[in-house]
Amino acid sequence: MPTVAELADRLTKPLTLELKSGCQNRVVAGGLEGLLRGPLANPFPQVREMLEGYAGWSVPEREQALGRALEALAAKAAGKAPSAQTRRSVPKATIKETVPPAPAGAQLPIDALIERLDSGRGGERKLKSLGLHQLRDLLHYYPHRHEDRRALPSLDHVEEGQKVTVQGVVVSRFKRTPKPRMTILEATLETGGGRVKATWFNQPWMERQLREGARVIVTGRVKRFGRTAQLAAEHLESLDSAEGSLSTGRIVGVYDAKEGISQEFLRRAAWRALQAAPLDDYLPAHWRREYGLTPLADALQGIHFPADEGQLSRAMARLRFDEYLFLELRMLLQGEEAVLQGKRFEAHPEDIDRFEGNLPFNFTGAQRRVLGEIVEEMRSDRQMARLVQGDVGSGKTAVAACALYLAVRDGYQGALMAPTEILARQHYANLCKYLEPLDVRVGLLIGAMTPKAKLDMQGRIALGEVDIVVGTQALIQENVQWDNLGLAVIDEEHRFGVMQRRKLLASRPDVLVMSATPIPRSLALTAYGDLELSVIDELPPGRTPIETKLIQDGYRAQAYGFVMGQIRQGRQAYVVTALIEENENLELLAATELAENLAEMLPEARIGLLHGKMTAAEKDDIMASFRRHDFDLLVSTTVIEVGVDVPNATVMVIENAERFGLSQLHQLRGRVGRGSLQSYCVLIAGEMSKKTEQRLRIIEGSTDGFVIAEADLKLRGPGEIRGTRQSGIPDLRLGDLANDAEVIEQARQLAKHILSNDPRLEHPRLQYLRSELQNRSQSVAFREVI
Ligand code: ADP
């Protein structure tokens, strides 16, 4: 790669030449643009951008632009502005150049299909299964958090429980078998700053990589014993192999993955996408300057592979701004046209009374209010697109069932779509309970049904012989022709793809979306924009709040003694163990071991196991037999679905609670307390820092999803390296509504400014912005889709 000085030099020479001889413009300009496509393209995207279209400019324009470009380069050479492509700023001694070679493939357009990217064997299938179809999807598939894996020279100043990375040479190694089926591998590393001992628990296969003299880099949690510190290793890589790593020795991103897709794979794919990506920016430079935004190329590089905290925060600022900008642009562009013709229902008050009369309970005040909002909109011509938000168990489904009943009474069909088969079955059971006594014909349509049964159900739907259909995506994907769809209810909408939705919504039914994600009201309006909002902010009476207790690892025996007490009383319990992101085999191992360990500890309990490597049908089977009380205790990795309802389960034990996010813990806890029985949640924490403990105490202290979400926000310090919090809103991957008021304001200001000059985004310079907006709208706009 040429140095900055060399480039500046090469830039200056044609410049002087050209300015003297105007007639040579084309030739020299071609030379410059050649440079921009060649050696300048990659290391200096800003410069390339500044000089784009050079050939068509007048001499003074060129002079000015070149002046600016030189200035930028000079600033870089002096180290003022960080380079977009600075790989890292960590001391050299601790780092090896471990970046794998860029794929041979050339640059790709932003909308290139993912198969054009070299993502390794099976890579294409994996990426598509995550919903990533174009190069841009992959570039914008941001890590949900980042981990600092830059190597430390020693563990001297590291707190207990903190996750750190060290790098060194193995000087000795030792294997112990303290118990049958338990092996502990210990290795001592010479790091240059001292010696560090690292341990591997039950991973005997690691021995191979730990021969003396091997150069390794290890990430793990720190355990202190008096004055010495050890590392409980979680991730190891060799520094001797030819092929380097994107997963260590740097700040690494951690992506949302699923079974069979590793973090390493995703990092490599992101890396290759960045290599192949065009470096243009959809936001023209003068606006970036005005709003202090880093170029897109720097931001994308920085979100996936930040050189340092500075680049990461620049990246987050830029990409977050963009999310709001597109959101605001879309809302402004839609304007009044958003009101679409929908179904018009009678929604007779007698029918509401009849529905409620058939319930074993009365609606709460909040349910009644929300139902009123829904009914009013159902009666109007306008198409309903309403978000019903409420904590788990607040009674959203009961309200939705009533709305479906009203639609059926008006002669329409209704649909209820759930994100998983387990949930679809559960909704089906509930709707049957609510509606069959009222002579409503409810049908189920899920992927697990036999082809014949599906066909049969589809036929009956088409003929109008079924009033309400509950199902998963299969409902929409597999060729359902509705007779007369009037109302569609979507549970946990963010898991649905746009195309699936579009198909269901082709006949313009009214739409209700149910979500348990707590978002403060004012912000929800900004986020959803095109959805009206109804909030069920009250739990049904007679619920005894779940009692939550945070305990340290050392008290596990007592905790499980308590669990056994509940089982003896005829209750059931869940035990959830944390996902180990780096290694799904380890995750399975951990769950299996935990189940075995519990079987030894609680010989009387009947124990079942649920994990992510099971097929959907196997998971369903296990859940069904747990619901039948065929066994007492369900050990599970985090695959238990949000919303699964087993009223007899009264205890939720969460192992390694420190590894979960608060909202995840809150959702998991919501699995118990589904009936009238007093329920309990036990959080067992391994090693944790003070901060982590403080965080977990929030869950202990509150059962209110809104309170938890807010407290979680307040606790997060600005200095923390941490990526995105999942807002639960599909289009805001980085946006953090509760804290972004200022960014939202700025983005809105720019959006207004852009549209006031060019209300339809027709200017050639804005074509990329426009196509990006269209593309993102696919994943956002509700009304547009409907
Ligand atoms: P959500 O969909 O918000 O999680 P559900 O509608 O599934 O909540 O309700 C959770 C449980 O509470 C169900 O067992 C339901 O029958 C019950 N339930 C709903 N509304 C009430 C109410 N007003 N009073 C008592 N129980 C209720």
Ligand code: MG
């Ligand atoms: Mg629900």
